[in-house]
Amino acid sequence: MIERHLMKLRARDEIDAEEVAAIRAAVSEQRRYGPDQTIVPAHRPVYNCTILLTGLAARARDLRDGGRQLTELHVPGDFMDLHSFTLKRLDQAVVAISECVVALVPHARVKEMTETLPHLTRIYWFATNLDAAIHREWAVSLGSRSALEALQHLFCELHLRLEIVGLVDGDGGFALPATQTDLAQCLGMTPVHMNRTVQHLRASGLADFQGGRVRIADINRLRAACGFDPGYLYLERQLR
Amino acid sequence: MIERHLMKLRARDEIDAEEVAAIRAAVSEQRRYGPDQTIVPAHRPVYNCTILLTGLAARARDLRDGGRQLTELHVPGDFMDLHSFTLKRLDQAVVAISECVVALVPHARVKEMTETLPHLTRIYWFATNLDAAIHREWAVSLGSRSALEALQHLFCELHLRLEIVGLVDGDGGFALPATQTDLAQCLGMTPVHMNRTVQHLRASGLADFQGGRVRIADINRLRAACGFDPGYLYLERQLR
């Protein structure tokens, strides 16, 4: 059930049997959400953390003008609101983009972990710092990359993040159950311009996004096109 | 010496005498940096964390075209690279914007803390999650706010962050030893456009930035103008 979550952790550190047992024991219940449903609302006290098991979710900030800015996409295996453990409430909601299945871990279990399992605590601390690194990279896309580069970069990021949890096909493609409007909200542009950018990318032959799937013709050329450097995803095993 | 750092922590939680003693004992040495010097380089192993004592610093990402994107501004009291403790290396450098004085805390001391002081560990975990919340708010500025709103929002954020460490004057103004080009790199725009935006803000009478100082005429009107909601700074005392 939380296998993808373990895969994600194991890509960055070693976890021993006791730690795995603690993680498994921490999960309390499972829930299902439909597209556009709020998984964790903003500005309210939070008592659980949420692991995404299947589907696509996002951190979302509603704007004054009715629009919204997405600040991170979550793939299966992600602890989407682990930061709520220390923050106690969220500044941004966690919303389902596609149909999602999640597992809940009560804050009380996480707190126990911080009292008894310092190494696992550091691993989870690391996990939230990884989210922050992803935020910083998105800031670079939003502030300094063209629409096309930003989209290419997003696809490169998702490709790697999905690969480590076993969700990339043999041909290098992957499911991305989102609309062009969702992607536009990630990259701070209008749906119309996202549509033109997708067409531009399609015409370039480097990659395509259609029917909720991303196809990548040549990942190396795609990375070169947008200057993608995977360093910020910290894909090296290291004792934390 | 680390009084501003303690002020920042105390704005969000209670810290007892033992914890304060541990923090004081953790500091090893002090260093001074001039404007534009790199305090912590990116992509290299890191063995210390760095507290900013005085000055202004930033997290900086160099771009292919020679420019750079700043992803967070650091004010005195900030643990600028606490995330390096779990990440082991930084994806973005920490650079001095003005003359800076910093204090070093070896990773080994932080690790000891995680083994013996779980509450303080949670406080520092919280601190890195607060940085992530700031990143998310910057993503909103970069993606969804106009240049003027983004600048107003940045000034509102700095006003609050500086206030809790005692660096806002009686008249509501504060020192911001940065150039317009630095601010442009924060908000993902050109120096020329930043200049026009500063002039726009000046003409509006809401705030001004000149000679390394921000003057705010009416903080409430400034907040209203850009839709600033201080919630993401988590300025409430809470047992973490």
Added chain:
DNA sequence: CGAGCAGTTGAAAGAGCTCAAAACTAGTGG
């Protein structure tokens, strides 16, 4: 078959960029 949503297209307007040069400021050395 109509409703609704996602995707697509076109044309005009606007925000921000680029390039280039001038004005201002502060520090330096004679």
Added chain:
DNA sequence: CCACTAGTTTTGAGCTCTTTCAACTGCTCG
């Protein structure tokens, strides 16, 4: 005390990317 330099701020004009608005297509589903 003044000229000199370097960095910062300011200004102008044309251009590009992105937005806005509005319409139209295609698909899915009740």
